[in-house]
Amino acid sequence: QTGASVTGVVKDAGGGALPGVSVKIENKDKNFRSNIATNMQGLFSAGGIPPGGGYTFTFTSIGYKTKVLEGYTINLLDKLSIVVTLDEDATKLNDVVITALGIKRNKKALGYSMAELKGNELTQGSEVNVANSLSGKVSGVQVSRASSGSGGSSKVVIRGNNSLIGNSQPLYVVDGVPIDNQNIGAASSSGGTDYGDGISNINPDDIATISVLKGPNAAALYGQRGSNGVILITTKTGTAGKGMNIQVNSDFSVGSALVAPDFQNVYGQGLNGDFTHFRKSDGTIVTMKQALDGGFAGTPKMSGGRDRLTRSSWGPKMEGQPYEDQWGNLLSLTPQSDTYTGFFQNEKQLTNNVSVEGGNEKVNYRLSYANTYVDGYVPTNKLKKNNFNLRTQASITDKFKLDAKLNYIIQDATNRPTLSDASDNPAYLLISQPRSIPMNILGQYKWTAADVAKQLGYSSPVPGLEKTYATNSSTANPFWTINETKNTDRRDRVIGFLRLSYDIEPWLKLSATGGTDFYTDQRLRYRAVNTYQSLNRKGDMSETVIRVREDNFDALLNSNFKIKEDFSVTWNLGASHLSRYLRQTGNTGSQFVVPNLYVINNTLTNSYLFDLVESKINSVYTSGQIGYKDYLFLDLSARNDWSSTLNNNNNSFFYPSASASFIASEAFGMSGKTLRYLKFRGSWAQAGSSGNPYQLTGTYSLDQFSHGGVPLASFTTVIPDKNLKNELTTSIEFGSDLELWGGRLGLGFTLYQASTKKQILDVPIAPSSLFNVMRINAGEIRNRGIELSLNGTPIKTASGFTWKTTFNFNKNVNKVLSLAPGVETFLMGSDRGINVVAQVGRPFGELIGTQFAWLKDENGNRLIDPDTGLPLRSNGRVVERIGNAQPDWLGGFFNSFSYKGFTLNALVDIRQGGMIFSQSNREEIIYGTTNKTVAGRDGSYVASGVVGKKNADGSWSGTGAQNTKSVKAQDYWNMVASDKEVMVSEEMLNDGSYIAMREISLRYQLPAKLMPTSKIKSITLGVYGRNLFYFQRKTDGFSPEASAFNTSNSSIGIESTSLPMLRNIGFNLNIGL
């Protein structure tokens, strides 16, 4: 060993050890510099130090005031030991935060609003997709999720939707390198499976901090992909210290439906309060009416059918009457309260995580392995994830440093549920099937010869065939689906980077980073022979391989110097290259030749699938900051992109930004007792964006199938524009942060406006134009809003009890200012009875009913037909605005109580406003399966509204008198909806407002004296609950925040026979060795 060594311990004011404190040892004379950090016990040690005087120790830690110890002499044989106490820095705004390009900045110098969450502020417990844990925690961030359970996708929208196409989602950057967050092959309104998005692969346990950059103001340096904001994830690194530190983390949770449909358990299968058919004693079947008229002996009989006439719950009261079901089983008509819960199961989720970290002053490392196992809510749905992560940082020389990470993810999933309007979505059948069907009867999912002989209403069933409830394919038997159909998917993913940096001068640093994210998805699906819906009932399969790769290279020159005493200057110059690649190959085949052999060459007819998408972006950028004293900061940045997706004349585009920050409290020396910190900030920024590959040319494509060997081709339905230009988002924000009463109360607010112009839009045009859409630069969408965040420490006692509280609020007002010339409406999504559009002059996400409407008087009261007692409905279809899907405001209320080793956290997540159109409600009304359809079945239902009168011209007007005429509930609800093509659209609307108890967690860190052995350094126990209950919810039978079938704009405001969001209760154990 050459050189001297030094050890030390860093403590807080209470004497507790402080881990993770950065310790910088410097000696300018000897040109020595070392950067180490304290371990879990607050200890640090450094060796190899040239002996001598003039050493400076700098201790910095987020949340504590930096301490500098100067003038130390270190001798060769001394064992210098330093004990340091750091004072808590109540001024959170002095925090160092990680900003764009991974540059650590003092938060007070930022001219824009950003938020940072520490690892321990993220969700306690096993949220598989880390994006979900942002919900309610950061103002301006809206999180919703696909209704696909664990392993599914999440949608994060920051400060409102900016873009009509795509999904308005932010860019995810992990350790300075963007990752792919595509959701390839997501579900659509007509079915499909959510295979999970890119961010769901990241192991939450590896995360140290998450920074949310809320738009181009904070993200200009990420270029076009930063225009919807950036979520910066910094993963944990090893810390230098004595020996290894091992963390073992185990987590187990159980999930059950938070909200299920409000089923009725009074009336069974049938129509008009009675059975529909009847089996006479001689075995022949007649209708119920004939049986009653004829006074026959026998048993009521059910019939299969596709529509509500045979398969609804508008039948008799369930009182134990004997009957024969449509397949021939002799049953008694009794309530079946478990028709939903009896199929699904509690989700069980087990996550184990082991990490080993350590290092010395030259090298540190962290190796982690996480294993996640989810036994899904839908039986047979399983998710397994193995995540290996190795991170190492090394000082090759004093000036030359290396930082590298390799993250390998293996994810295997089986039988992910099918969503939305597809036969094999299990919720589809379970919400609409008769309330009298016993689950064990449905569980007999194959036709037997006995069934075939006794069935009624089916078309030529054969033994072995999937036994469907209805005759039609639109409702597969969910027991068949989980047992005789299968889908599996496997993802192998590598995310890694290598960063080299060199300190050319103490004030000038050059770094270069190469990052890659590549993965292969292999997906297999099959449906066995005898699946009712498959072609000729002979089964089908598909196999797909998707290969995705994203490479990012950048070089950055970073300088930091002072001009005179008061002016500090930081200047960065960088260049980057991004390339993206996606190649998809696959085969689909139908009609198996040999049963139970699931390979393509066992199918009678098959076809290929091929896709290839590539693009590149090159960029140069520069940014700089000038600081005057400690209170005035000015930031400037500029970037130019060259994108392969635009043509040569337009593929270069430039966008700048500027921001400023002024710390009034420092400038005017206002650090008084009440107001001790006051900051003003302002920012203006632009971000360009160049759209997708292959958007410039109109092309012919060959059909997938020839016709008897004759090839077929057709021209695109999209009118391309060779001269497309980049989109441009311009954003401006102003805000202020202040702290009162010794830091006990902090307040931040921001006003912002962002508008995106010249969007690259596929504008839908009238079919008579011969095309579907016209691709042009057009339109302007504006988001304006206010963000507020309040944080305080109402109680902090000497005995160690602390109560911290945070409230955040965001109101975003969105307006579509223009679309293309002559285009007033932009269709984003469309489903049965509903269109989701953007309309000029209105906010994004207008919900347009496309089926029937009630006739109303001038006061908005429904008109009731005096003859029938039923509300009057428009004769034909109408197209009318019925609501908007955007929330009015979002909020979050977080409280944390700690006492000694106990910490209790509680998060309330709030959304107010925003409508959701529910396809489930329609099904429930058509089939009479929920409680709201029970009242008045005997004929005593009085529809609300005023009595109408028919005018001479055939139109109707109101008489003003309230309707009193009673009708059968069935007749009323059939006016509301009788088929997916016949409904009063507005009746399916739900207010999406909620106040949710998102999270409660209790943690207990055992005191050192309770450790069973000295080898165990720490033990933490935790229990938690997520999505516990609602203080307020207005939706009928589903969770408003998890009802969409995908995370794109096409599903905004539409619920489509969704699977329920789960309430998770779990516990975890963390052991430090």
Next chain:
Amino acid sequence: CTKDFERLNTPPTSVTTIDPSLVFSRVLKDGTFAEGGELPNNKLGSWTQHWAGGPVVPVSRYLESAEDAVWEQHYSLIKDLKQISLELKGKESDPSGRSKLAIARIYEISIWQRLTDLFGDVPYSQITKDPANVQVIAPFDTQESIYTSLIADLNSAIAQLNDNDESYGTADFFYKGSIPQWRKFGNSLKLRLGLRLRYANPALARSTVESAMANPALLLSGNADNAAVPTFNNAQPVNTNPMLRQFQTGSSDLRYLAAALIDKLKEYSDPRLPLLAQPTVNSVKAGKPDYAGLGVALTDAQLSQVIRDNYSTPSLSTWFSAAFAPIPTYALTYSEVSFFKAEAALLGWGASSGDAETFFKAGVTAAFQLAPYSINTIPPAYNTTVLSFTGLSDAQKLEKIMTQKWIHLFGRNYEAFAEWRRNGYPVLTPGSNPGSTGGKIPRRAIYSTREAQLNNANYQAAVGRLSNGDSFLSKVWWDKR
């Protein structure tokens, strides 16, 4: 560093220019297949009472709903036909393009006719001609002006055909590139265009019909001249006959035939009945196989009484059988032409009244010969009773012609609906469900909601010209009966 960008951004799975034959094949196939299948059968086909429809297709119960898909598909077919003419641009007078352009135009006219027949006024003259100059919004032309233009265009397209020119060869599903047969198709189409105007513009109708009838050799003159697209059974669903595809992929509730069709075939003791329909399950069980059609547009109360095993579907050994030799789909047949000729003869347009029965019987004979019936000899009793014109008034003769055409057009829903509306034969009794029409059979389809939203001003102007708004009850211009 941007030099490979252009290569990188070249679409890897498509091309910017193409042999128009490939596009023509696709248009012929899709355009012809569009007439049949589950939805057309249960929408238009239930209005003409070939099919029973049912609650899952509300329009079959006279509940209004827009025909977005039909509208979009027709304009999409026209888009590809326009692309063919762009690919052949500059070859208008050249043997390598001249007749190909004429053939594409002739087929396009048949697509326009089908579209306007279903909806009435449609955007026609001002639509996009070239994707470089898109007409985002186009006015709706009146059906009268569309017909006038189609007839004039058809004349010039036929005149442009030249037997020695290059043609589409095997890409042409109808005629394997035979230009003389396309001439026959063109003239037969002219006959169809002309007679459609019979009550709306008799003068134009007559001159058009007479021009088409002038040389009988230039009309389809046997089943060999039928415009047909082959189908394939053990292939993808898109390659099978749309009727078989309905059986293989559709809803079992929508497979039932209407009472009117079964009753008429039973009344005629028509030998096609056992080849067209399946005896009911319960009649077979009872040992007395019999056929029964289901009522159309039934009320809820009626539907809840239905036991489907008492009703007939199409035959499980012909239309609904993958084991039966694939049945071609037809766009225009010699039978239809014969029925048009018979109708024209009754009017004395291009033939004398005495020829009507001959034409009529030739049409029925040809219809019997087609798959899946393949009946080469008409039973004598059928010939003397069902087909005889003896002692009948012109109206009765017309009713016989139209009734046979109605049977022949089973599975050809657009044409069957147009012809039923035009002449009012056979007389059909509406179902009992009031729907949106007060219990009347619809007379047209509702415009596309997309068109209504995105081309609203022009849509409103067109709706303003309709007697009953954009409803099932407004009649198109030529619908005078």
